[in-house]
Every structure is written in C-alpha cells, then in structure tokens.
Amino acid sequence: MTAGATELARECERLRVENRQLQRAVSSHALIDQAIGAVIVLGRIRQDEAWGVLRDVSQRTNTKLSLIAEHVLKFAQGGDLPQPELDEFRRALERNRIGSRTGR
Template sequence: MVEQDDFTDRVTVLRQEVHQLREAVASHAVVDQAIGMVVALGGLRPDEGWQVLKSVSQHTNTKLREVARHLVEWPQRGRLPDDIRRSLETALAARTGTE
C-alpha cells in the first residue's frame, strides 16, 4: 500500500508543477506583449521596455505580471489604473529624455 501512496503523492506533485508551469508560460506571454507595447509607445529597444516595466512595477508596488496585464488590457478597457499610468509616463519620459 505504501507504493500506491507514494505514486499518488508523486502524481499530485507533478500536477501542481504542470499547473505552475502553465501559469508561468501564460504570464511570460503577457509580459512579452506588454514589453512590445512599451517599446511601441516610447520608441525603445526591448531591453529598455523591460526596464520600464520593472520600474513601473517597483514604483507602484505591483507585481510585474499585474502591470503587464493592465497594459495588455488597456486598449480594451480604455484606461490604466492611475498609479500605473503616472509611473509609466514618468518611466517613459526618463528613458526618452522628455522629462
């Protein structure tokens, strides 16, 4: 019976890992899309877009994937949360020299 319990425990662990990996892949895709939006908005390179996203995340105390989600949903919703919008404007201005 111990073997069956070990097998069941292992299956449970593997299911949790698969779930976490699926979430990570989805989150990564959203972050990549948000980087693309920042690159287009600011005329930046992708590495600079990444830095802008990190800056917005840090300055708003919001998880990076949540900042990315807000940016990707922005066209559909028609607005960004005020703190993210202000931080994005500041970070873009700092990168583009239009402060």
C-alpha cells in the same frame, strides 16, 4: 493503500502542482512579452528599455509584473491605465529617454 501506491499518489499530485505552476508561468511570460511589444511601440524605445519600464512601474507601484502587463495591454488597446500606474509609466519612459541620451 500500500506504501508504493501512497508514494505514487504523492508523486502524481506533486507533478500536477508543478504542471499548474509551469502553465501559469508560460501564460504570464507570454503576457509580459506582449506588453513589452506594446511599450516598445508606445514609448518608441528598445526592447531592453521597455522591459525596464514594466519592471520599474511594477516595483514603484508595488504591483505584480503580470498585472502591470495586463493593464498596459488594455491601455495600448484604448483602455484606461490606473492613475498611479499611468503616472509611473510616464516617469519610467522619461527616465529611459534620459538614460538613452546619456549613454546609460
């Protein structure tokens, strides 16, 4: 392989990796957006509050946000939410309700 061909092969591989990363990011974003919608309905809260609930549950349970989103969507469809996530979900909703009442 010539130097030019080697560089082209490296660039092609770099672009393949970047493409896979972008595809995962788009899928994850769509999943999180759907979960935000579910939290809005379940918690009867605003979009920014629903985002905060998902983020809080993720941080406080040390679980990736995309996995929390997946679990919340299953929960919204009648499935189970792992107990630590369910407990934190309820606390996060309550924190948001209190914050909304105090103007936070």
